[in-house]
Amino acid sequence: MQTAVNASPTSPTISKPLTFALVTVLTGVGAGLGGMALALLLHAIQHLAYGYDIGQWVGHESFLEGVSAASPERRLLVLLFCGLVAGLGWAALYRFGRPLVSIRKAVGAKDPRMPVISTLVHALLQIVTVALGSPLGREVAPREIGSLLAGHLANRAGLTPDDCRLLVACGAGAGLAAVYNVPLGGAVFVLEVLLGTFAPRALIAALVTSTVAAVVAWSGLGNDQQYLVPTFVLDGPLLVWAAVCGPLFGLAAWGFVKLTSSARAHAPRGGRLVLLSVLNFAAIGVLLAWFPQLAGNGKGAASLSFDGSLGMGLAAALLVLKVAIEASSLRAGAEGGLLTPGLTNGALFAVVLGGVWNHFLPGVVPGACALIGAGAFLAASMQMPVTAVVLIVEFTHANHDLMFPLLLAVAGSLLTYRAVPEIAASIGTFARGKSSLTIQQQAERTSV
Structure with missing residues (x-):
């Protein structure tokens, strides 16, 4: 079992500055390509499953419009298939795959590398089931792919454990940035949620990887925002x-x-x-x-x-x-x-x-x-x-x-x-105290 170490992932010591910089950029590129591939796979499955706009994977017709146009019978059959994929897929992964390592655990581990096959299968199952209609989110899958790639790249490059953990965290943020086109959001997620610091070195690495990933993903997903909203007036x-x-x-x-x-x-x-x-x-x-x-x-x-x-x-x-x-x-x-x-x-x-x-x-x-x-x-x-x-x-x-x-x-x-x-907790303490007092009063009345 991997154990956490006391060394901070934002230690100022970098043993190989040029190598670290190169791996940082490669992490952004890899996370961008991985996130783009997962997003395109999701769109393709959605279009095929519900039979809408099949000739254009990234089109103007939304998933909701596609589902609404499908017959109720088709919706039921697709969700039944989703249940089979989810049940058989995760049951087989838990039985035959290596134990999964979460991103948080990898960031705090001495060896932050995540198991390749198990992580890939886990990510693909999430994308496939969400595409078929699962109500859960798709953002974990690209984060896992980004972290998986970053951990193995950093280890192969011979970077220090601190550098490896930092890049694993940045890989997760870059994956998020790629699928949602949110470079600043991906970087802030790394700093606030995974690392808990806005130190300059961590800030630069997170911004570089998330920005590179988002720009790389434009080639397949376009430079579009997720939601179109009207202009709201403050009052x-x-x-x-x-x-x-x-x-x-x-x-x-x-x-x-x-x-x-x-x-x-x-x-x-x-x-x-x-x-x-x-x-x-x-x-x-x-x-x-x-x-x-x-x-x-x-x-x-x-x-x-x-x-x-x-x-x-x-x-x-x-x-x-x-x-x-x-x-x-x-x-x-x-x-x-x-x-x-x-x-x-x-x-x-x-x-x-x-x-x-x-x-x-x-x-x-x-x-x-x-x-x-x-x-x-x-x-x-x-x-x-x-x-x-x-x-x-x-x-x-x-x-x-x-x-x-x-x-x-x-x-x-x-x-x-x-x-x-x-x-x-305060209400519970008060209730327990009141209950004890009531029992004591009843005992006193009985004795009298």
Whole structure:
């Protein structure tokens, strides 16, 4: 088993400066090519599975439009196939493959190299199942490929363990930057989430790898933003809404993390994985007959939220169903990220809160609420406030004015998320004390 070491991945000592610089650039190139290949594979499977725009893998027709145009019977068959792929694939990987090494574990390990075959299979299974309609995210797969490549490149180049770990972290950020065209977001993710430092050396390496990866991926994916949103105007009601509702996103994010963490912890690894996976995705396939917005990682539902196309009732229904199928898919043994699912949950919840608010105090724009809620929920649920804000800006190219309510909501959400465990512990202590007092009083009455 790999063990963590005390040496920091941002140590100022570089044994081979030129080699380190070359491997840094190669990591960006490799992560860009890997992320682009995974994204193109995802698009190809989506188009073939649902039978839309097959001649153009990266076209203007969205996944939601393709799923909506497919018949309910086709949606069900595709999700049944998704369940078989997920169940058989991960069951075989756990039984015959080498133990997986997470990116966080690799960054903190003495030898940060990840197993090649197991990591590749794990990444491909995530891409294939999300393309077929799994409600989990696709962002973990390109991050794993970037880290896998970086670890082996750095080791082959004879770099120090500190250098290797730093580049493994940068490879993950570069993979994220490539598939979503978010070079700054990828770099900040490395610094805030994986390394926990903004030291100059780490900052430069993260920026170089993420920028190179995003530019390389343009050749296959284009230089486009993820979400097209209207221009929102900042006003007083929106600022007040963000300040008041921010804590609600933190509370919702805390519940979501507890739910999904429990689901992952109880996921099967053996033969039951196949049965549970097929049943889970068959149920999702049935739901798609009425709610095609549930297919995939949630990008379609988020887009509808941002442009104001969702009413409060439909948003509430989608929110409940999406949280349910995200948790059930993890519980059934499927794997995937929670970045886009979390962003979508926040956007849907914000549409509901905005609708309730407008019923009593009209004046807030649902689309602006959705964008703010997406950032607030994402910041708390993944504990990455800076990264969440940067990602929202790069995803949507939102105008600068929207930063003020977004930052307010993120602050309120994060503070609430971190306060909930303390409040829950205090309530538990009070309840136990009251219970003990009641028992003591009953004993005294009995003795009298």
